[in-house]
Amino acid sequence: MESPPCVSIFLVLCVFIQSSIHGQSLGLDPVGRSRAVETKEALQETKTRFLLFEDETDKGCQIRLNHPDTLQRCGFNSSLPLVMIIHGWSESAQFSRSNVHLIGYSLGAHVSGFAGSYISGKQKIGRITALDAAGPLFEGSSPSDRLSPDDANFVDAIHTFTREHVGLSVGIKQPIAHYDFYPNGGYFQPGCHLLELYKHITKHGLNAITQTFKCSHERSVHLFVDSLLHASQPSMAYQCSDMASFSQGLCLGCKRGRCNTLGYHIRQQRQGKSKRLFLATRAQSPFKVYHYQFKIQFINHLEKPVEPTFTMTLHGTKEENQKITITLDEEITSNKTYSFLITLDVDIGELIMIKFKWENGAVWTNVWNTVQTIIPWTRRPLYSGLVVKTIKVKAGETQQRMTFCSENMDGLQLHPTQEKTFVRCDMNSKKLKKKIR
Secondary structure, three states, X not given: OOOOOOOEEEEEEEEEEEEEEEEXXXXXXXXXXXXEEEEEEEEEEEEEEEEEEOOOOOOOEEEOOOOOHHHHHOXXXXXXXXXXXXXXXXXXXXXXXHHOEEEEEOHHHHXXXXXXXHOOOOOOOOEEEEEOOXXXXXXXOOHHHOOOHHXXXXXEEXXXXXXXXXXXXXXXXXXXXXEEEEXXXXXXXXXXXXXXXXXXXXXXXXXXXXXXXXXXXXXXXXXXXXXXXXXXXXXXEEEOOOHHHHHXXXXXXXXXXXXXXOOOOOOOOOOOOOEEEEEOOOOOOOOOOEEEEEEEEEEEOOOOXXXXXXXXXXXXXXXEOOOEEEEOOOOEOOEEEEEEEEEEOOOOXXXXXXXXXXXXXXXXXXXXXXXXXXXXXXXXXXOOOEEEEEEEEEEOOOOOEEEEEEOOOOOOEEOOOOEEEEEEOOOOOHHHHHHHO
């Protein structure tokens, strides 16, 4: 069977099929005959483009009128058959709507949705990205009156300023896309507080107050731009019911499409109803942070519940992180496991060691001194403080799970001002020992 002959395809692209006519004005006379009104210059300027395609992967080379040298530059082969395709008014260069990506900020997000919904036909716009879509007059409205997932093949939205003022929020709170991202909960953004006003005055002068007010609203734009500038380090977000659960580190799973990257390089998947995804960010670009869930099992052998402050220093295969202060939301009672979220600005690699310290507090130092006086010490010390049994860690970005045990198993109790070292419970692993060296 013979292969189809190789031909040059000469496509005449009439961009919007509009020509500017200089020298003629077309109209109808009273009896319906067309007439032409002559002007000084009877010249016609055309906006028609001629593109030469050599094969289906070719993006086309433009042939310019009255410039025959462009034929040679575009590789025109006069020995091959020539096919000329001229599209009509209703066509747009055989251009697919699925290749269209509309990006709308604030009110523009809903305008993009209206544009998508008003396009008739079987084929929808490929993608719409909403950057903190406007809230007033749109919050709680029907899908036909705002941006919705039906307006394009794929819709993603970034919510950054949904904090209410007098019952209204600048950005819309409700989900409006296939994937709705809520950085830092979506209410307000780090670095945008009024306490940062002096920094904005240095940068923006008299416009500082305006800049401070719209800082969180515009952060959606900066986050999207950041996804282009740092494409190799995308910000990961995780599906969760609310920010409170996310802050406990309970939502760092990625199974069944429960996590996705924020911004331009999002994984475009349509699975059922809208997904709400949360993430933490830095106050400036690059905004990416690394998410960890820490689950610490405490046993309290003191007579009363305690509310201590701890610090942790994390050691990874790439570098060591500075001390992180941890304040639990509730008291430590008898035997309970506490879960919380930790974020790091840098990639420390695989976590291999944790230094955990009960920071000094005057109250608990006095309690501890009293306990020491009351309880007689023997060769076998009694558990009279806090016991940290295990520290379980899940890394969101790598989905790795690790369990850490006390390096010194003889003394498990933790006293005020004391620091204990925790290592991976599988320390006997040869592979892990090499990483520590």
